Amino acid sequence: MTFLTSTFVTAFEAACLIRCARPGRPADTRRPRLTDVPRIAAPQTDAVAEFDREEAAERLTMLLAALGYHARSAERDGGGVRRYAVQQVTIAEPDRVAADRMMVTSWQRGRxxxxxxDPLGSTSPQAAHRVVLARAAWNAGVLVGRLRPRHSQLRIGIAEQDMVAVLVRAARLAGVTSSVSKRSGCFVIAVPEQATSSLVSYELPGAGRPARRHALSARQDRPTPRLAAA
Known part of the structure; x- marks a missing residue:
């Protein structure tokens, strides 16, 4: 049995996106949208995740679709006086239980x-596989939690401690030094800005090309992940 499959990596990145999307990121990750005429917020639904950024919702929708689930993203309004757009991802009810189970299992295995x-040789396949998972986690972190750069550092805000631990470890596995600071409602992970490309570019096993060239790339440059043949 192989250590890593493209299905596992795809599901792990999707699980990381969902965990990164949990509430608690600082206010400057929001994109306020002020309106003269108040808009009525869309009814609450049982969303898989909600994001501040459209590209994060699109990425999760694409990954879930690649895994065979019927997912869709839609925008709704949030906030009070200051309105902002929330990107909501939902999965069709027949797929929801199976998708939730896959997300939990993939997160547990990847984490x-x-x-x-356990020590691994630097040239061993297992070590290379860990780096693939590390970069998949950082793809999610950068897409969801990216903050304004400061002092030539890429910074992301993540609320969940387990996800923070994974990202710090993932950066180390990718050869990047990170620092963590506490802010109201979240942890801020900082890495050198020039290290971004080495943190977020990886190849799916068997795909032969990067699953994602760069988490900050233009939307049209993001290739669809390809799953290994059954």
Whole structure:
């Protein structure tokens, strides 16, 4: 049995996107949209995740579709006096239980692989596989939690401690030094800005090309992940 499959990596990145989307990021990750005429917020639905950025919602929708689930993203309004757009991702009810189960399993397996401390040779396939998972996690973190750069550092705000631990470990596996600071409602992870490309570019096993060239690339440059043949 192979250590890594493209299905596993795709599901792990999707799970990371969902975990990064949990509430608690600082206010400057929001994009306020002021309007003269108040708009009525869309009815609440049982969303898989909500994002401040359209590209994060599109990425999750694309990954879920690649896994065979019927997912869609839609925009709704949030906030009070200051209105802002929320990108909501939902999965069709027949797929929801199976999708939730896959997200939980993939997160647990991926987290275990990344946080494992067993020594691996630098040229071993297992070490390379860990780096693929590490970069998949950072794809999610950068898409969801990216903050304004400061002092030539890429900064992302993440609320969940488990996700923070995974991202710090993932940066180390990719050869990048990171620092963590606490802010109201979240942790801020900072890495050198020039290291961004080495953190977010990876190839799906068997795909032969990058699953994502850069988390900050233009939307049309983002290739669809390809799953390994069954």
């Amino acid at each position: 275990q692989r990344l946080l494992a401390t």
